Amino acid sequence: MENLLINKCNIIIRRNLESNFIFKKNYGELALDEKAYFVSRRYREAVVLFVKRMKDVKPRFYFKNLEKNIEILRIKNKLFLVNSIGNYNCIDNVISMVLKHCFSSIYHELMHMASFYLTDDGIYMIGFRQFRPFLLDIGGGLNEGYTELLTERYFFDQGVDYTYKCLVNFAKDIESIVGKDKMEELYFNSDLYNLKEDIIKDCSEEEFMQFLNDSDWFLVKGKNYDFSELIERAQRMGNFVYLTYLKRQNRLFLDDEISVDEYENRLAETITKIDKLYFDFDGKVFWKCNKKKMSEELLKIGIEVSGFEDEILEDDKTMVKKN
Ligand SMILES: [Zn+2]
Numbered sequence: 001m002e003n004l005l006i007n008k009c010n011i012i013i014r015r016n017l018e019s020n021f022i023f024k025k026n027y028g029e030l031a032l033d034e035k036a037y038f039v040s041r042r043y044r045e046a047v048v049l050f051v052k053r054m055k056d057v058k059p060r061f062y063f064k065n066l067e068k069n070i071e072i073l074r075i076k077n078k079l080f081l082v083n084s085i086g087n088y089n090c091i092d093n094v095i096s097m098v099l100k101h102c103f104s105s106i107y108h109e110l111m112h113m114a115s116f117y118l119t120d121d122g123i124y125m126i127g128f129r130q131f132r133p134f135l136l137d138i139g140g141g142l143n144e145g146y147t148e149l150l151t152e153r154y155f156f157d158q159g160v161d162y163t164y165k166c167l168v169n170f171a172k173d174i175e176s177i178v179g180k181d182k183m184e185e186l187y188f189n190s191d192l193y194n195l196k197e198d199i200i201k202d203c204s205e206e207e208f209m210q211f212l213n214d215s216d217w218f219l220v221k222g223k224n225y226d227f228s229e230l231i232e233r234a235q236r237m238g239n240f241v242y243l244t245y246l247k248r249q250n251r252l253f254l255d256d257e258i259s260v261d262e263y264e265n266r267l268a269e270t271i272t273k274i275d276k277l278y279f280d281f282d283g284k285v286f287w288k289c290n291k292k293k294m295s296e297e298l299l300k301i302g303i304e305v306s307g308f309e310d311e312i313l314e315d316d317k318t319m320v321k322k323n
Contacts, residue, residue: 032067040075043097043106046158047075050110053154062189066114069093073113075106085161088112090124090131107155108163111147115188125190139192141215145171146187166234166281167218173241174199177248202247203240211240231286234279238288242274243297250301271305 030038036051037044051070055063075095085098086105093116095109115127124131129143145167152160152168175183178198186195199208214233221230246267253263279288295308 032063032070035067035070039070039073042077043075046106047110049158050107050114050155054114057154058184062185063114065117065188065190069113069116088116088126090116090118090126105161107158107160108147108151111150115147115190117190125192127187127190128192128195130192138216139212141167141217141219142171142174142212144219145169145215146175146183149175150184150187164219166279167215170215170237170241173245177202177241177245199244202251203244207240207244211237227284230281234281234286234288235290238274238277238279239290239294239297242270242289243294246270246298246303247301250303267303271308275308
């Protein structure tokens, strides 16, 4: 009789807690992978894979945000979200998903969760975005681009969506200035400030802030844009990222941090890239850099580029190339 009771009790506990390892520890003492297991029944596989893979591919990552946020993370299903298949609400630490099998965007939303913390003075730091309701909202465009870039980099085999295409490309350009490891570390530490400090070694603070502002415009405007404004902003962003990249290589060479061969290779590669670089928006194509202005700027740092002209000029104002 006694034995039977003990067995029954064991069975009930097993069923409720689903796994044996919880007997050994309190929830707070669980390892990150173990916590991931308890976040959501429906998205369990995805959350566990996310944590496991991020830890495997990047042991150097600081996971302090991920550790903290995963404990109170909830994942909900919604019938629909306007213009979106997923959303991360940092205020409540809730991910909303449109369809239960829509796994492609869950990894993007989990990136947001893993890179978020709230400062003591009430600023929401989400990757490279800094947000305070009604007062401050900056870096959202760069943040979405980089979040998607990381999702595609680490979860490409899970069916990613390839959203925010133009912002992904600009985020990639910024990463090539800063370096991959450093940029990833800054992202997971929600450190826009030190990203700025790194970038402004080779440009002015105003230029960097303008770049953030232009990126935010691309995120917020969506389809309701003025095309000439779009060209102006995209070309300013293109000029900014490539000029800053080239200035950095120039400085690294002068400081003996890269060899003359490396410097010349990077220079030649970038100039060729800029020359062929299109910007595609809604099927309309134009040059991503204002090459005339670019060659003038390059001359100032002693780099002379011949034949670097804006080639397609359908009219003076737009430089639009039709498909
Ligand atoms: Zn997002």
